[in-house]
Amino acid sequence: MDLSDHLLQIASRIPSQLPHLLTEEATKNALVLPFLNGLGYNVFDPTEVVPEFIADVGTKKGEKVDYVIMRDGKPALLIECKPVGSKLHINHASQLFRYFSVTDARFAILTNGTDYQFYTDIEAPNKMDEKPFFEFSMLSLDQRAIEELRKFSKSAFDVGRILTTASELKYKKQIQALLSKELEAPSDDLVRHFAKQVYGGTYTLAVKTQFTQLVGDTFKEFIKDRVTQRIQSALDGNIGAPASTSITPTETRASNNSPVGEEDVVTTSEETEAFHIVRAILSKHVQPVRVVMRDTKSYCGVLLDDNNRKPICRLRFNYSQKYIGLFDAEKNEEKFPLNVPLDIFKFEERLVEAVANYENPNSKTTEAGEIVKAESA
Structure with a gap:
């Protein structure tokens, strides 16, 4: 493991x-x-x-x-x-x-x-x-x-x-701690540094008070603008992505294993982290090597046996609100919001159930997340 x-x-x-x-x-x-x-x-x-x-x-x-x-x-x-x-x-x-x-x-x-x-x-x-x-x-x-x-x-x-x-x-x-401190309350040295470069008059107490507020507000606006640009860039790269929560799992998209649009697919560290969480959850039920990640432009798919017909979940992290897509026995996808990748642990039972559906169609999962074989009628 x-x-x-x-x-x-x-x-x-x-x-x-x-x-x-x-x-x-x-x-x-x-x-x-x-x-x-x-x-x-x-x-x-x-x-x-x-x-x-x-x-x-x-x-x-x-x-x-x-x-x-x-x-x-x-x-x-x-x-x-x-x-x-x-x-x-x-x-x-x-x-x-x-x-x-x-x-x-x-x-x-x-x-x-x-x-x-x-x-x-x-x-x-x-x-x-x-x-x-x-x-x-x-x-x-x-x-x-x-x-x-x-x-x-x-x-x-x-x-x-x-x-x-x-x-x-x-x-x-x-340095990050210092930057965080300056962001919350700019120091006199930092305020003076910026004021002297953009203000040609005498650096009085009134000017210092004015620029202390200006520097703090500008820092926050600068960071907000950068974050907005990153989000917009991600959205622009996913124009045309389907909005429906019910998507057939057998549809094909450009993936890391496909030459179509390969250069446009980027697997983020959060997607990798989420994949390892899913594999850790399922390691009690199947060999970890059987749980495979296949990234695409619209979502990062997690499959059993690297088989498109055996989707376990989809990680939809390309938007400001992250989602995990989970499948029922008929392979219909239902999306759930995530704040951080660790939230995936809340869906352990559904993930185990998805694998159970492929391993044994007649199986079911207990409240503890264990796979058991259903008794025949």
Whole structure:
């Protein structure tokens, strides 16, 4: 199973698990260990994943870090866990700071089971930075985070490769935070910078007040215009797309496997993320390799066995409002709105039912989403 499928399956279970995770140990067992296993590490092999790792530091004897990932017999990744729901703060990482300086590990993770912060030593060699270079939440997992996590998987782990992008990730995040802050309340320096370039008079307090409002409003209008342009561009590329919610699944369109209009078909990261969610949901019922994505100009189709006559769903993400198209036993499509790709987990029963219709026409699905064979009359 692909890394995306593993992580999305874990993410889908978290909301129902949270009320039962009352201790740090419960958090480790239910959330952290499955996460490490999803990255490809054998959590039952003490030569690969070491729990309660001890490395005496000065006068601090017998202190432990919760887990250490070993590579070639040496610590590569330190992991400190906190109870689920805890607010992660650098003050919670005292053991990581100490262990980072006395082991060969170049990376450390601070986590509460849902939120993960990744650290390294960008600022000073062999000294863990006070700010993470990468962080994400399993409760809002997206394809971009999954691709970053792929670098930490057992099969792809490469210290040099991760370090080459770590500083870029860290500083981009900080710049984005500054831009967000400036967007909400432009700083005096930024206002002065723009005012002096467009205003020829004396920069008085009244001018500063006027331009503070102007700069803030202009930023927001600029972003709004860019978003509108992107949406309009997507709409212009789909003029003539059918508006009906009932579409025969056997109709043919230009796809990535077809020479007709091939250069116009672009699979977005959200479509890829949504496809992996669908495949993760169905992996309990069919081999994941049988669930195939076929993109077209009007929608991104998910098929069983790459067969046009076996549509599982259609991802209609080319408009400002995203939809998932689901099929009944007669292959009629019904569209449902989505806010984010993770909303697809709400339609697990319908997706399983679609597959069941092709695997066994007489089958049905239970409320738990399991496929069972219907009894003959």
